[in-house]
Amino acid sequence: MATATTAPQATSAELGSRIEDAERHRRVRWRVVFVTVWIVILVALVTFVAGTVRLDTTFLNKSVPFILAGVTITLLVSFASIAIAIVLAILGALGRLSRNPVLNAIASFYVSFFRGTPLLLQILFLYLGLPQAGIVLPALPTGILALGFNYGAYMTEIFRAGIQAVPNGQTEAAYSLGMTDRTTFRRVIVPQAFRIVTPAIGNDFIAMLKDSSLVSVIGVQEILWRAQTIGRPTFQSMQTILVAAMVYWVLTILFSILQHRLERRMAIGDRRPA
Amino acid sequence: MSAAPAVADSDEIDPREVPGSLVPTGAPPVVRAVGIHKFFGASHVLRGCSMTVYPRETITILGRSGSGKSTFLRCLNFLEEPSAGTVMIDDVQVAASPIRRHSRADLERVRQLRLRASMVFQEFNLFPHLSVLGNVTEAPVHVKGLARAQAVEIGERYLEKVGLIDKRDEYPARLSGGQRQRVAIARALAMEPRVLLFDEPTSALDPSLVGEVLKVMEELAHEGRTMIVVTHEMQFAREAADRVYHLEQGEFLEIGPPEQVIEHPRDERTRVFLARFLGSAHLHAGAGAVHVPDPMITPHAHELDVPHPHG
Numbered sequence: 001m002a003t004a005t006t007a008p009q010a011t012s013a014e015l016g017s018r019i020e021d022a023e024r025h026r027r028v029r030w031r032v033v034f035v036t037v038w039i040v041i042l043v044a045l046v047t048f049v050a051g052t053v054r055l056d057t058t059f060l061n062k063s064v065p066f067i068l069a070g071v072t073i074t075l076l077v078s079f080a081s082i083a084i085a086i087v088l089a090i091l092g093a094l095g096r097l098s099r100n101p102v103l104n105a106i107a108s109f110y111v112s113f114f115r116g117t118p119l120l121l122q123i124l125f126l127y128l129g130l131p132q133a134g135i136v137l138p139a140l141p142t143g144i145l146a147l148g149f150n151y152g153a154y155m156t157e158i159f160r161a162g163i164q165a166v167p168n169g170q171t172e173a174a175y176s177l178g179m180t181d182r183t184t185f186r187r188v189i190v191p192q193a194f195r196i197v198t199p200a201i202g203n204d205f206i207a208m209l210k211d212s213s214l215v216s217v218i219g220v221q222e223i224l225w226r227a228q229t230i231g232r233p234t235f236q237s238m239q240t241i242l243v244a245a246m247v248y249w250v251l252t253i254l255f256s257i258l259q260h261r262l263e264r265r266m267a268i269g270d271r272r273p274a
Numbered sequence: 275m276s277a278a279p280a281v282a283d284s285d286e287i288d289p290r291e292v293p294g295s296l297v298p299t300g301a302p303p304v305v306r307a308v309g310i311h312k313f314f315g316a317s318h319v320l321r322g323c324s325m326t327v328y329p330r331e332t333i334t335i336l337g338r339s340g341s342g343k344s345t346f347l348r349c350l351n352f353l354e355e356p357s358a359g360t361v362m363i364d365d366v367q368v369a370a371s372p373i374r375r376h377s378r379a380d381l382e383r384v385r386q387l388r389l390r391a392s393m394v395f396q397e398f399n400l401f402p403h404l405s406v407l408g409n410v411t412e413a414p415v416h417v418k419g420l421a422r423a424q425a426v427e428i429g430e431r432y433l434e435k436v437g438l439i440d441k442r443d444e445y446p447a448r449l450s451g452g453q454r455q456r457v458a459i460a461r462a463l464a465m466e467p468r469v470l471l472f473d474e475p476t477s478a479l480d481p482s483l484v485g486e487v488l489k490v491m492e493e494l495a496h497e498g499r500t501m502i503v504v505t506h507e508m509q510f511a512r513e514a515a516d517r518v519y520h521l522e523q524g525e526f527l528e529i530g531p532p533e534q535v536i537e538h539p540r541d542e543r544t545r546v547f548l549a550r551f552l553g554s555a556h557l558h559a560g561a562g563a564v565h566v567p568d569p570m571i572t573p574h575a576h577e578l579d580v581p582h583p584h585g
Contacts, residue, residue: 172353173399177413177465178389180381187416191403 053238060239063230067243070223071251077144077212077222082205084148085155092156093163107156114153120214122146127218143215151204151211158204162197163189198266202259206252213248223247289328289516296330296498296516303328303362304468304500305391310349310359310370312342312524319345320356321524327469330498334511334532337521338547343504344396346521347473350502351391352384363390364468389417392462393471396478398454400446406433406457407442410464418465425464432460436490452483456490463494470494472503508552512536520544 088110095107114122123146130137137145166189174184216225227244231237289297305327312320319342327333337343348354350361356370366386401409410429414420420428433439436456446454455475462470472491476484488510495501495514505511511518511532518535520528528534528541539545 167399169395169397169399170401172393173395173401174413175353176351176388176391176393176471177461178385178417179413180385183416187412188401192401195403 049242053242055239056236059234059236060243063227063236063240064243066230067223067226067240067247070221070226071247073140073220073222074209074212074251077140077147077215077220078205078208080144081147081151081212082201082208084144085151085204085208086201088148088152089155089159092152093159096156096160097163111153111156114150119146119150119211120217122150123214123218139215139218139220143212143218143220147208147212147215151208155201155204158197158200159193162193162200165196166192195266199259199263202255202262206255206259209251209255210248289331297328298330301329304331304364305350305502306362307346307350308360308362310346310361311357312345312349312354313357319524320349322359323521323524323526325502325519325526327500327502329500331500331516332495332514333502333517333519334515335502335504335519335521336506336508336511336535336547338551341521342524343521344473347393347471347502347504350471351388351393353393361387363387366390389465390468391471392465392467393473394455394458394462394475396474398446398451398458398478400454400458400461402446405443405445406438406449409446409457410461413461414464428466429460429464432463433457435463435493436460437486450483451479452486455479455487459487459490459494469500469502472501472505474504474506476505476507506551508536520547522547 092107092110095103096111098104098107123143126146127139127142130142170188170192171184174188179187212222213224216222216228219225221229223244224241227240228237231240289295303326305325307323307325310320310323311318323342323346325333325346335343335346345354349356349359350363352361352368355372357372358370360367360369362368366383368380368383368387371380401412404412407426407429410433411422411425414425414428415422430439430442433442436459438453438456438460441449441453441457446457449457459470459475475491476487479487484507488507491501491503491510492514503510503515513532515532517530518528518532519526520535520539520541522543528539528544534540535544536548539548
């Protein structure tokens with residue numbers, strides 16, 4: 001304070017850099033504490049688990065590669081299901097926004113049914129029900145279909161909200177330039193709605209990575225199925241399920257990072273509100 | 275629908291007869307709106323408004339907030355469907371039929387109408403996912419079906435006109451309000467419409483940015499574009515308009531050249547409106563001038579790359 005009154009000009013520059021330093025310090029300290037807490041919890045967890053579950057290294061050496069082989073299946077199921085879900089969600093959203101009562105009713109029924117019943121039940125229902133209708137599909141495509149239909153129902157609502165979030169002025173501007181409804185939707189609404197729903201799609205994909213484990217009940221050989229199968233004969237399921245948990249966790253972390261990058265790239269320049 | 279009782283065009287001056295008018299003698303009107311009524315629920319917002327606009331004319335619609343100015347303008351290109359009345363722009367005529375379900379042919383006729391009348395909005399409504407040039411070329415390419423190269427050529431010409439050719443690759447979010455509105459004007463121009471509709475184009479702008487937009491609009495008026503402008507900018511109405519329409523409670527009370535309507539209004543209610551409006555403007559910005567930016571106190575003065583027309 002005393003220096004500020006004696007040499008105001010020199011001090012103001014110096015004060016600025018000192019404030020900056022202090023702020024940087026605070027940020028660094030914050031990160032250090034943050035990371036430390038993560039490590040502490042992680043170590044505590046590992047110690048607890050190591051104390052409870054006796055880890056058998058020879059067994060793990062054999063079973064970990066077997067479980068890891070399920071990553072491909074899990075990713076295949078997740079990507080295929082999310083692709084089906086996106087297609088269904090676009091159709092569903094169009095139906096929900098349609099002025100045609102028939103289309104609207106079909107879409108609304110679809111959303112209501114698939115959001116109103118458990119996913120696990122839907123997987124079993126499809127697996128057991130399709131053959132009764134004369135359609136015999138292997139477990140893998142059945143599981144993909146069930147997941148796709150279920151997520152499609154949730155994403156229908158996301159897409160509908162995304163389309164409705166595009167300001168009305170955009171439609172008016174398109175109309176006043178002579179665009180048809182179709183051109184307006186394709187060239188003006190969809191590109192903006194897509195930006196709005198991208199984070200939600202990423203979120204759903206990460207949820208899908210884990211929900212894909214549900215198809216293990218119909219024998220799809222993804223991560224969880226493999227963990228249970230190799231652990232069961234020797235009553236070492238606890239260890240293999242732990243391994244599976246780690247694999248899922250690492251996968252979600254990787255895709256979270258990817259999602260974050262994608263969102264940042266899409267936000268360049270033009271996301272600030274008008 | 276029955277033809278609503280039209281406000282008589284009869285006491286209007288025929289601009290083709292006015293000496294010094296830009297309007298070619300004997301030219302057919304570009305815009306003809308007859309007996310436009312609009313109801314929002316039970317409230318009767320437009321009560322039989324009629325307007326005839328000839329080529330190269332600039333029309334200004336004045337009136338207090340809520341008088342129905344914007345609604346009338348939006349009825350002209352059917353962004354708002356009139357409850358009754360007929361709009362003719364160039365060779366396309368559309369009659370209101372709000373009850374009957376619209377056929378494909380009806381919708382196409384409305385679209386043809388809109389192709390002949392581009393609108394500039396108060397809130398700009400630029401496409402945020404497209405660059406400045408993309409905004410300007412979008413409709414020429416995807417509506418008119420022009421080749422991209424040709425659309426770019428036209429787009430660049432109009433961006434040049436509004437003084438924003440150097441911003442062609444920017445995104446709207448990175449522009450000031452005045453620049454955005456000028457892009458919106460270029461976008462409207464790029465469709466080469468028969469008439470430009472301006473819906474309070476400067477009302478959403480920071481006062482220091484109004485001038486650059488008005489300057490562009492004045493240039494357009496002086497080069498003989500047909501324009502219908504809803505605005506509160508008295509100075510613009512006085513200097514650029516060929517005719518001024520004063521709208522109050524859904525009716526055109528007074529129609530005439532600006533010298534008459536603004537300086538010597540015949541109608542008592544027009545007089546009251548102007549006294550109140552100019553009175554408050556005088557209070558804020560000094561004699562006659564509305565929104566004169568002071569470069570000394572304007573935070574965005576550096577953005578005024580176009581000199582202010584009244585400054």
